[in-house]
Amino acid sequence: xxxxxxxxxxxxxxxxxxxxxxxxxxxxxxxxxxxxxxxxxxxxxxxxxxxxxxxxxxxxxxxxxxxxxxxxxxxxxxxxxxxxxxxxxxxxxxxxxxxxxxxxxxxxxxxxxxxxxxxxxxxxxxxxxxxxxxxxxxxxxxxxxxxxxxxxxxxxxxxxxxxxxxxxxxxxxxxxxxxxxxxxxxxxxxxxxxxxxxxxxxxxxxxxxxxxxxxxxxxxxxxxxxxxxxxxxxxxxxxxxxxxxxxxxxxxxxxxxxxxxxxxxxxxxxxxxxxxxxxxxxxxxxxxxxxxxxxxxxxxxxxxxxxxxxxxxxxxxxxxxxxxxxxxxxxxxxxxxxxxxxxxxxxxxxxxxxxxxxxxxxxxxxxxxxxxxxxxxxxxxxxxxxxxxxxxxxxxxxxxxxxxxxxxxxxxxxxxxxxxxxxxxxxxxxxxxxxxxxxxxxxxxxxxxxxxxxxxxxxxxxxxxxxxxxxxxxxxxxxxxxxxxxxxxxxxxxxxxxxxxxxxxxxxxxxxxxxxxxxxxxxxx
Amino acid sequence: xxxxxxxxxxxxxxxxxxxxxxxxxxxxxxxxxxxxxxxxxxxxxxxxxxxxxxxxxxxxxxxxxxxxxxxxxxxxx
Numbered sequence: 001x002x003x004x005x006x007x008x009x010x011x012x013x014x015x016x017x018x019x020x021x022x023x024x025x026x027x028x029x030x031x032x033x034x035x036x037x038x039x040x041x042x043x044x045x046x047x048x049x050x051x052x053x054x055x056x057x058x059x060x061x062x063x064x065x066x067x068x069x070x071x072x073x074x075x076x077x078x079x080x081x082x083x084x085x086x087x088x089x090x091x092x093x094x095x096x097x098x099x100x101x102x103x104x105x106x107x108x109x110x111x112x113x114x115x116x117x118x119x120x121x122x123x124x125x126x127x128x129x130x131x132x133x134x135x136x137x138x139x140x141x142x143x144x145x146x147x148x149x150x151x152x153x154x155x156x157x158x159x160x161x162x163x164x165x166x167x168x169x170x171x172x173x174x175x176x177x178x179x180x181x182x183x184x185x186x187x188x189x190x191x192x193x194x195x196x197x198x199x200x201x202x203x204x205x206x207x208x209x210x211x212x213x214x215x216x217x218x219x220x221x222x223x224x225x226x227x228x229x230x231x232x233x234x235x236x237x238x239x240x241x242x243x244x245x246x247x248x249x250x251x252x253x254x255x256x257x258x259x260x261x262x263x264x265x266x267x268x269x270x271x272x273x274x275x276x277x278x279x280x281x282x283x284x285x286x287x288x289x290x291x292x293x294x295x296x297x298x299x300x301x302x303x304x305x306x307x308x309x310x311x312x313x314x315x316x317x318x319x320x321x322x323x324x325x326x327x328x329x330x331x332x333x334x335x336x337x338x339x340x341x342x343x344x345x346x347x348x349x350x351x352x353x354x355x356x357x358x359x360x361x362x363x364x365x366x367x368x369x370x371x372x373x374x375x376x377x378x379x380x381x382x383x384x385x386x387x388x389x390x391x392x393x394x395x396x397x398x399x400x401x402x403x404x405x406x407x408x409x410x411x412x413x414x415x416x417x418x419x420x421x422x423x424x425x426x427x428x429x430x431x432x433x434x435x436x437x438x439x440x441x442x443x444x445x446x447x448x449x450x451x452x453x454x455x456x457x458x459x460x461x462x463x464x465x466x467x468x469x470x471x472x473x474x475x476x477x478x479x480x481x482x483x484x485x486x487x488x489x490x491x492x493x494x495x496x497x498x499x500x501x502x503x504x505x506x507x508x509x510x511x512x513x514x515x516x517x518x519x520x521x522x523x524x525x
Numbered sequence: 526x527x528x529x530x531x532x533x534x535x536x537x538x539x540x541x542x543x544x545x546x547x548x549x550x551x552x553x554x555x556x557x558x559x560x561x562x563x564x565x566x567x568x569x570x571x572x573x574x575x576x577x578x579x580x581x582x583x584x585x586x587x588x589x590x591x592x593x594x595x596x597x598x599x600x601x602x
Binding site for chain 1: 552555556557559560561563564565567573574575576577579
């Protein structure tokens with residue numbers, strides 16, 4: 001069930017009254033039942049995989065919790081009768097048991113994700129190598145599995161680290177795993193961030209409803225007026241790497257940057273807005289990312305929850321792990337600079353390889369991830385150089401012109417890397433990028449070329465106006481949330497803003513509201 | 526506390542670490558800094574900060590970080 005379908009709007013129209021009419025202690029149960037409906041509507045296979053995740057993670061978390069309890073009782077009992085060394089050995093024995101439970105559960109759940117993401121690719125590879133029939137299909141990748149697997153794995157690791165206790169009620173854990181607004185494209189939430197809101201009774205609030213509605217309307221506006229419109233041109237450009245080269249590739253990069261922003265942030269706006277309707281606070285996933293002055297800053301402001309997940313559960317544990325520290329110690333003879341950098345470099349590249357792999361099985365994603373990591377490390381190494389430049393030209397580097405330059409530079413750099421997301425092979429992406437410097441065809445870009453991409457001039461005008469409005473809103477957000485400022489002027493202004501957004505979607509929305517709107521781009525990851 | 530402040534100063538000479546209380550939340554300390562910091566703290570104080578302790582609660586200010594180091598040192602004893 002897509003956010004942009006009539007079925008989904010009907011689903012919400014039924015859920016909301018039921019959610020607020022049932023006794024408040026039953027609200028989370030209603031939500032769970034609607035989640036089950038949402039998941040089953042996306043396919044029974046997906047429901048089965050989700051049940052496996054809920055069952056295994058629930059069991060493993062309870063087991064780990066029980067091992068903590070038994071360890072404490074055992075160590076307390078040993079206090080008078082055993083030496084410190086013996087107690088330490090006992091503690092390590094329990095730690096090893098907990099680690100085994102954790103790893104076993106991770107293997108099952110990450111294994112399912114891996115098999116679904118890479119099954120088809122492995123099938124094709126095996127068919128090529130061993131001349132067998134290809135097995136697996138991309139269609140097996142079920143709704144939201146990348147997002148809920150990460151959230152659930154995060155929960156299990158938090159229990160293992162004793163950050164949170166294991167949830168005793170399996171149905172409550174099921175609600176966290178299957179919470180429907182998060183299944184389309186995240187954000188990736190932590191149990192400790194959501195659990196209070198998910199299970200606390202909520203009374204209906206006009207103010208919250210209005211606030212959520214405005215956010216949802218803005219999300220649909222971005223998705224249906226800008227993203228779905230621009231996606232037509234982007235798809236046309238990506239489909240013919242042999243034809244669209246030179247300046248057209250720059251156009252493609254910019255169109256895709258605007259399209260992806262409108263699509264992903266629009267979807268997250270809808271998700272957060274639905275959360276507000278239900279009284280459930282969902283964390284923000286973006287902080288005006290296209291205003292970043294460097295690639296590392298950009299990644300702290302784009303898809304924030306995925307970045308935090310990788311930092312918390314992969315990057316930090318890996319970079320301070322025993323083997324990494326041992327390696328760092330070994331390399332000390334090469335100098336402290338080298339030995340201190342090695343953990344950071346290895347962990348960064350591994351995390352980026354995994355981030356690329358998370359996006360899909362195509363090698364383009366892996367190369368995209370590794371290039372992101374390499375650029376981040378390179379800019380980190382250039383920091384002293386930048387600092388010298390800033391000291392040498394303080395007036396220039398503090399000027400709005402220089403800030404603007406760094407922002408545009410970052411957007412262009414990221415858009416270049418995203419070409420790997422546009423094409424099906426790494427070669428096509430690099431060739432298209434290179435052609436920008438070798439093929440001079442600006443007359444094609446400006447006169448005639450863009451009209452052959454499936455969009456009319458009016459479409460470009462509407463999308464351009466949409467991009468300008470998104471830019472203006474981002475500029476206004478620098479002084480605080482725009483929504484709060486609109487709603488502070490009173491509910492009538494708020495309702496007018498919502499009606500205006502919905503009205504323009506009805507008039508200008510691509511293919512008309514709900515007719516043939518595409519799925520969100522991030523849903524395929 | 527002095528050695529810790531020196532380490533922090535090496536990482537960001539322009540930041541006043543005696544005053545800042547949102548080092549992680551405001552992005553003053555980023556993931557690279559954190560790993561460097563953990564390595565330098567291990568060299569200086571002989572304690573390893575576990576990954577699970579890398580949270581805003583412990584890394585938002587020099588005082589909070591020093592308190593964490595003290596706690597870990599006491600646990601070692």
